[in-house]
Amino acid sequence: MTETDTTPSTVDEEIYSCLDLDNPKSFFLFAGAGSGKTRSLVDALKRFQKNNIVRLKKDGQKIAVITYTNAACDEIKSRLEFDMAFHVSTIHSFAWEIINPYTNDIRSWLASNLEDEIAKLNDQQGRARSTTNKSYIKRAKKIELKTKRLEILPSIKKFTYNPNGDNIERDSLNHEEVIKITADFILNKPLMQSILIRKYPILLIDESQDTKKDLVDAFFDMQEKHPGKITLGLFGDTMQRIYTDGKTDLGQNIPDTWAKPAKIINYRCPKRVITLINKIRSGADDQIQEPHKENDGCVRLFIVNTSNPVNKATVEHGITSTMAELTDDQLWKDDAQASVKILTLEHHMAASRGGFSDFFVPLYSVDKFKTGLLDGKLQGVSLFAKQVLPLVKAKQAGDEFAVSRIMREYSPIIKKDALKKSTKSLEEITKAKDAVVALFSLWSDDADPSLNEVLKEVYNSGIFLISDALLPIADRLNQDQEDIGGEQTEEPENDPVIEAWEMALQCKFSQFEEYVRYISDESRFGTHQGIKGLQFPRVMVILDDDEARGWTFSYDKLFGAVEPTPTDINNLEEGKETSIDRTRRLFYVTCSRAEESLAIVAYTNERKKVESYVLEQGWFDKDEIIQI
Numbered sequence: 001m002t003e004t005d006t007t008p009s010t011v012d013e014e015i016y017s018c019l020d021l022d023n024p025k026s027f028f029l030f031a032g033a034g035s036g037k038t039r040s041l042v043d044a045l046k047r048f049q050k051n052n053i054v055r056l057k058k059d060g061q062k063i064a065v066i067t068y069t070n071a072a073c074d075e076i077k078s079r080l081e082f083d084m085a086f087h088v089s090t091i092h093s094f095a096w097e098i099i100n101p102y103t104n105d106i107r108s109w110l111a112s113n114l115e116d117e118i119a120k121l122n123d124q125q126g127r128a129r130s131t132t133n134k135s136y137i138k139r140a141k142k143i144e145l146k147t148k149r150l151e152i153l154p155s156i157k158k159f160t161y162n163p164n165g166d167n168i169e170r171d172s173l174n175h176e177e178v179i180k181i182t183a184d185f186i187l188n189k190p191l192m193q194s195i196l197i198r199k200y201p202i203l204l205i206d207e208s209q210d211t212k213k214d215l216v217d218a219f220f221d222m223q224e225k226h227p228g229k230i231t232l233g234l235f236g237d238t239m240q241r242i243y244t245d246g247k248t249d250l251g252q253n254i255p256d257t258w259a260k261p262a263k264i265i266n267y268r269c270p271k272r273v274i275t276l277i278n279k280i281r282s283g284a285d286d287q288i289q290e291p292h293k294e295n296d297g298c299v300r301l302f303i304v305n306t307s308n309p310v311n312k313a314t315v316e317h318g319i320t321s322t323m324a325e326l327t328d329d330q331l332w333k334d335d336a337q338a339s340v341k342i343l344t345l346e347h348h349m350a351a352s353r354g355g356f357s358d359f360f361v362p363l364y365s366v367d368k369f370k371t372g373l374l375d376g377k378l379q380g381v382s383l384f385a386k387q388v389l390p391l392v393k394a395k396q397a398g399d400e401f402a403v404s405r406i407m408r409e410y411s412p413i414i415k416k417d418a419l420k421k422s423t424k425s426l427e428e429i430t431k432a433k434d435a436v437v438a439l440f441s442l443w444s445d446d447a448d449p450s451l452n453e454v455l456k457e458v459y460n461s462g463i464f465l466i467s468d469a470l471l472p473i474a475d476r477l478n479q480d481q482e483d484i485g486g487e488q489t490e491e492p493e494n495d496p497v498i499e500a501w502e503m504a505l506q507c508k509f510s511q512f513e514e515y516v517r518y519i520s521d522e523s524r525f526g527t528h529q530g531i532k533g534l535q536f537p538r539v540m541v542i543l544d545d546d547e548a549r550g551w552t553f554s555y556d557k558l559f560g561a562v563e564p565t566p567t568d569i570n571n572l573e574e575g576k577e578t579s580i581d582r583t584r585r586l587f588y589v590t591c592s593r594a595e596e597s598l599a600i601v602a603y604t605n606e607r608k609k610v611e612s613y614v615l616e617q618g619w620f621d622k623d624e625i626i627q628i
């Protein structure tokens with residue numbers, strides 16, 4: 001490294017000096033958790049904004065900043081006062097903006113890619129031992145779908161893509177394709193590189209460790225071919241790479257011509273947390289952080305014996321009380337304020353702890369619903385989340401102004417257009433008022449209606465529009481009522497999507513409210529991956545392989561409770577990544593979120609092994625370990 005400095009301003013100075021339009025220099029910032037990477041990024045841009053933005057704008061150019069999440073995008077945009085000279089976007093939107101005008105090139109790429117994929121699948125079919133086993137049938141289905149897609153390609157006039165959506169329409173590209181096509185165009189179309197560099201002479205990537213490998217490679221290639229024309233700046237922490245599609249060897253083999261500033265201060269965590277994360281990290285590389293904060297903070301490992309049945313809710317509640325005593329911080333016990341952040345590996349673990357499983361689990365089991373369910377954009381969710389919930393809250397708070405605003409915005413009864421068309425607007429207003437009263441009456445006497453009851457009421461009064469996803473169910477609910485005592489209706493056809501909704505709609509509205517809090521980041525729960533980049537005063541990390549059910553991560557292996565598998569040993573011998581490496585990085589990310597105190601809760605049936613392993617590794621002292 002050319003520089004290792006404890007003075008952040010020197011590092012920031014070096015980064016800023018790279019953003020020189022006459023003499024651009026690329027850089028890779030080496031920095032661990034809580035070292036202020038995002039702050040350095042924004043500071044450099046702000047300084048650039050002050051000194052050089054006029055020239056950039058005059059030349060019709062922009063600075064491109066690629067971030068990992070939409071939330072990070074919004075944060076950076078707002079800190080740069082929404083200056084249009086900064087093009088801040090996620091990698092998927094950035095990629096799509098680059099390629100979307102080139103319909104014919106996309107078509108050719110897709111055609112050749114589909115042909116390759118079909119040829120590979122046909123080859124596998126040819127070598128299959130049986131034509132009746134599951135893999136054969138699955139491959140046959142894939143060949144059929146890919147062939148169909150290949151056939152319709154010529155008829156597509158314009159490809160579509162939504163970086164935040166499921167992209168299931170016939171003319172849409174999926175997320176993986178957009179990244180691959182962009183990387184391929186940048187690598188193999190010299191004109192594309194020239195256009196990009198002309199438009200964005202400075203390209204900065206935050207969270208570069210998790211940015212799609214193919215694209216990072218393409219950007220490296222572009223920089224190598226035009227060294228005097230572009231600044232490529234990478235911010236990130238290789239130890240925080242938690243997705244499998246990031247570039248594994250990022251940080252190694254950085255060209256000599258690049259600047260390599262390093263930040264070694266951790267501004268977020270107290271001293272004890274920093275010694276812990278330094279120890280965890282020492283299993284992967286030799287980066288050591290120094291604390292900025294004076295306080296020691298508190299860390300405890302609770303090892304929970306799962307050889308006998310355990311009530312996890314009770315155990316975890318007890319742990320928060322113990323932490324409150326140990327830290328003398330009563331907020332550890334304050335459930336209502338969500339003052340403790342509880343991190344689980346999987347969403348379903350958060351759902352069961354947060355009490356919204358009945359709504360979440362059935363819908364999350366439908367693959368194409370996953371993204372929409374997590375960002376709240378799933379068709380059907382917004383009726384309850386954006387219309388019914390705020391309306392009920394407004395009524396409960398006696399805020400009639402908010403009630404009428406929501407009605408004006410969403411209700412087809414009272415919407416401006418409806419009133420214009422109607423000659424009897426007074427009548428319509430009365431109808432709307434009655435609809436609100438009828439809906440709100442479901443909550444009278446502290447009742448907690450089911451989503452089904454709410455849907456039925458919405459259907460009957462027409463207070464809000466019902467999306468296509470819920471309409472068949474609403475129809476059926478109403479039908480059931482009409483059929484009581486009448487003739488048996490025909491058995492409905494099984495449709496897994498409708499069945500998932502039917503199950504979810506049986507939950508109580510209060511469960512749905514908890515789900516909304518979860519996806520709005522207002523609940524006490526988060527996932528190990530989802531809290532990337534965030535920080536919280538009190539953090540409880542739940543390690544529970546059995547409940548997580550996955551195979552990508554294994555805390556039991558990381559903590560020495562389970563021996564590495566032959567595959568792990570093989571990978572290790574071949575210098576490849578193992579599930580222990582992946583889990584170590586995830587554990588580093590979760591522990592490094594704590595600003596004050598940290599409780600780690602390890603569920604295991606090998607408690608003695610876990611204790612002796614963590615003592616041997618020097619992660620915890622004996623008096624920091626509590627067996628339950």
Ligand SMILES: Nc1ncnc2c1ncn2[C@@H]1O[C@H](COP(=O)(O)OP(=O)(O)OP(=O)(O)O)[C@@H](O)[C@H]1O
Nearest residue numbers: 008032033034035036037038039267268532533534
């Ligand atoms: N130079 C500084 N002086 C004081 N506080 C700082 C400084 N730099 C960063 N911080 C604070 O430290 C905390 C961590 O900063 P930030 O989130 O930017 O770090 P990061 O490197 O992006 O972290 P991570 O990679 O772990 O998500 C924030 O509260 C930030 O305000």
